[in-house]
Amino acid sequence: MDRPNSSLFEVYLRLRPSDADRDRFLDVDRTSTIPTHITIKPPADDKRKRAIEKFGFTRVFEEDAGQLDLFHETGAVSMIEGVLGARGREGRDGLLATLGVTGSGKSHTILGSKSQRGLTQLTLDALFQHTAPYRAGPENAPSVFSSLCAADVSEAQLMPAARFLESIYEESNNGRQSRAPTPGLESSFVSVGGSSSRRHVPRVSALPQVPAIDDLDITVDDTAEYAIIVSMYEVYNDRIYDLLTAAATLGKMPQKRRALLFKNTELSPDRKVVAGLRKVVCTNLDEALLVLETGLHERRVAGTGSNAVSSRSHGFFSLEVKKRHRADIPGPWSGSSLTIVDLAGSERARTAKTAGATLAEAGKINESLMYLGQCMQMQADNANSANPSVVPFRQCKLTELLFSNSFAPTVGHRPPQKSAMVVTADPLGDFNATSQILRYSALAREVTVPRVPSITNQILAGTAAPPPPSNASAALQEELDHALAAIASLRADLDVTQLKLEDETRRRREAEVSWQAAEDRMYEMEAEVREEVWAEMEAQMALEQRRWRAARDEELDRHDEHMDRKLEVMARGIDIYEAPGADKENAEEDGGRVAELEDEVGMLREKLAAKEREKESQRSPSKKMRVLKTRRWDGSGMGVEETF
Numbered sequence: 001m002d003r004p005n006s007s008l009f010e011v012y013l014r015l016r017p018s019d020a021d022r023d024r025f026l027d028v029d030r031t032s033t034i035p036t037h038i039t040i041k042p043p044a045d046d047k048r049k050r051a052i053e054k055f056g057f058t059r060v061f062e063e064d065a066g067q068l069d070l071f072h073e074t075g076a077v078s079m080i081e082g083v084l085g086a087r088g089r090e091g092r093d094g095l096l097a098t099l100g101v102t103g104s105g106k107s108h109t110i111l112g113s114k115s116q117r118g119l120t121q122l123t124l125d126a127l128f129q130h131t132a133p134y135r136a137g138p139e140n141a142p143s144v145f146s147s148l149c150a151a152d153v154s155e156a157q158l159m160p161a162a163r164f165l166e167s168i169y170e171e172s173n174n175g176r177q178s179r180a181p182t183p184g185l186e187s188s189f190v191s192v193g194g195s196s197s198r199r200h201v202p203r204v205s206a207l208p209q210v211p212a213i214d215d216l217d218i219t220v221d222d223t224a225e226y227a228i229i230v231s232m233y234e235v236y237n238d239r240i241y242d243l244l245t246a247a248a249t250l251g252k253m254p255q256k257r258r259a260l261l262f263k264n265t266e267l268s269p270d271r272k273v274v275a276g277l278r279k280v281v282c283t284n285l286d287e288a289l290l291v292l293e294t295g296l297h298e299r300r301v302a303g304t305g306s307n308a309v310s311s312r313s314h315g316f317f318s319l320e321v322k323k324r325h326r327a328d329i330p331g332p333w334s335g336s337s338l339t340i341v342d343l344a345g346s347e348r349a350r351t352a353k354t355a356g357a358t359l360a361e362a363g364k365i366n367e368s369l370m371y372l373g374q375c376m377q378m379q380a381d382n383a384n385s386a387n388p389s390v391v392p393f394r395q396c397k398l399t400e401l402l403f404s405n406s407f408a409p410t411v412g413h414r415p416p417q418k419s420a421m422v423v424t425a426d427p428l429g430d431f432n433a434t435s436q437i438l439r440y441s442a443l444a445r446e447v448t449v450p451r452v453p454s455i456t457n458q459i460l461a462g463t464a465a466p467p468p469p470s471n472a473s474a475a476l477q478e479e480l481d482h483a484l485a486a487i488a489s490l491r492a493d494l495d496v497t498q499l500k501l502e503d504e505t506r507r508r509r510e511a512e513v514s515w516q517a518a519e520d521r522m523y524e525m526e527a528e529v530r531e532e533v534w535a536e537m538e539a540q541m542a543l544e545q546r547r548w549r550a551a552r553d554e555e556l557d558r559h560d561e562h563m564d565r566k567l568e569v570m571a572r573g574i575d576i577y578e579a580p581g582a583d584k585e586n587a588e589e590d591g592g593r594v595a596e597l598e599d600e601v602g603m604l605r606e607k608l609a610a611k612e613r614e615k616e617s618q619r620s621p622s623k624k625m626r627v628l629k630t631r632r633w634d635g636s637g638m639g640v641e642e643t644f
């Protein structure tokens with residue numbers, strides 16, 4: 001079984017020492033000087049009758065391997081040289097991650113323990129040691145700091161480490177007037193008391209100092225000057241959260257954390273970056289270690305059934321190395337990042353004794369690790385394939401963060417990131433969970449030594465049937481080998497499919513619930529809208545009615561006035577006619593005139609009566625009416641009586 005020629009990730013396996021009182025299920029193949037293969041055999045009482053499987057890695061580190069072995073042999077040094085960049089050249093991004101079952105030693109490897117430093121601390125130490133003579137200094141001088149801010153491509157908020165650490169100290173002290181001593185000087189921080197958010201910021205001298213890396217040979221570009229910037233974030237429930245911004249709000253009211261985007265920015269068309277992070281410019285190792293401790297404190301941890309302090313999020317620690325040409329007028333800054341990732345434990349949701357939010361978290365963790373598994377499997381298959389398939393890394397935030405920059409960019413000439421994964425395993429731990437991780441992370445796998453099933457034993461032993469001829473037995477054995485290999489491969493696929501199915505089922509249920517809620521809300525909204533429209537229509541109708549009545553009344557009033565004026569004129573005419581002293585000669589002539597007027601009055605009376613009837617039928621009862629009630633004509637003259 002050969003390892004693939006090339007893959008996106010180098011994959012290392014580290015075995016952790018264990019004193020558990022169990023059978024060992026994992027053995028290292030020692031046929032080569034540098035071990036690269038292991039075999040796992042299922043427990044003797046395995047009901048599923050699984051075969052023995054063999055897996056290949058870039059290298060296997062056995063239980064006695066120390067932190068320095070890992071540091072030297074996993075390519076950490078060449079990654080450091082990568083971010084520093086060759087003389088006159090831009091650097092290359094690097095990514096170092098750990099993957100494994102909960103409690104298998106991921107955090108121990110990457111972050112160390114109480115007594116030992118991990119790959120992160122060793123990398124920081126190496127970077128600060130070797131860039132010391134070439135660092136732009138002082139990094140926090142206003143001109144350097146502002147040029148670093150201007151050169152940032154990720155919409156970040158940069159802050160000098162001293163200010164960042166001071167702000168945390170003061171804030172966590174609930175506004176008490178005290179200043180944090182400058183980090184790096186003897187004992188940076190002491191216990192912070194007097195508030196409900198009491199916390200202890202570690203003394204640098206209390207952090208592990210071993211192993212040391214004094215004799216390291218690292219190539220640095222001596223024509224350049226450097227600056228080192230630290231940022232930390234986590235992927236929690238498929239969202240990216242800044243750990244340093246959260247740390248800076250300690251002691252304040254808890255705020256809703258803002259999820260960040262992983263994207264190409266205007267200034268970063270050639271690679272994706274986490275946008276909007278808080279980044280801390282560190283001038284020395286102690287500052288960087290304190291920032292790391294502060295971010296780690298933020299990272300969510302909780303006791304689960306599988307490990308007392310299991311990481312519930314995928315933690316990312318990013319070391320950005322800024323570089324520019326050293327000259328009287330320095331050149332522009334370029335930057336490369338070395339990202340160190342502590343992946344969450346892969347305990348299965350159903351085996352972890354978790355509940356509520358923790359169960360949901362376990363679901364998300366398993367989901368993202370399942371997608372990671374698919375990507376890892378695909379990259380291993382692709383490495384030796386003439387027709388490589390597309391690695392499906394866009395399925396979740398975790399795989400996007402890990403894989404997006406692993407391919408040559410379509411814009412610019414930036415080399416793709418160099419990546420390494422350290423898979424950790426406990427050879428005396430949980431066989432099912434460990435074998436699953438090994439299956440999808442290994443660079444090569446095969447079923448080499450099939451377990452002979454009991455029926456085969458019987459056939460070969462000749463107890464159940466007459467012994468077949470020896471060549472027939474060999475053929476049968478070979479056939480069984482193939483069958484078992486096929487079964488093992490199908491089983492691996494089944495595991496992945498089962499996880500996928502569980503995930504799909506959960507998603508379907510969630511979708512159904514939200515669909516139902518949306519439908520209910522829709523009905524509610526429809527009823528609300530109907531009521532609103534109805535009320536609006538009624539109001540409009542009432543308004544229109546009022547307007548119409550007002551217009552009608554106005555019209556009637558105008559008409560009444562007109563009639564009144566006419567009657568007045570008529571009455572005045574009659575008065576003139578009856579005036580005393582009119583001479584007799586005019587009487588005859590006037591008689592004719594009176595007859596004419598009488599006719600006209602008759603006509604007007606008829607008209608008035610008609611109008612009156614019309615008015616009666618239209619007039620509103622509330623309206624004050626003027627009614628012409630009676631008119632008398634007594635033959636000796638005309639009289640009009642008005643009544644109201």
Ligand SMILES: Nc1ncnc2c1ncn2[C@@H]1O[C@H](COP(=O)(O)OP(=O)(O)OP(=O)(O)O)[C@@H](O)[C@H]1O
Pocket residue numbers: 015016017100101102103104105106107108109113307309310311343344345346424
């Ligand atoms: N190589 C090792 N040598 C010594 N101790 C180890 C080693 N690997 C792990 N341990 C110890 O085993 C315990 C569990 O390890 P660790 O916390 O690193 O597991 P983990 O895989 O990170 O778990 P989780 O996923 O829950 O965070 C720790 O006490 C750690 O110190």
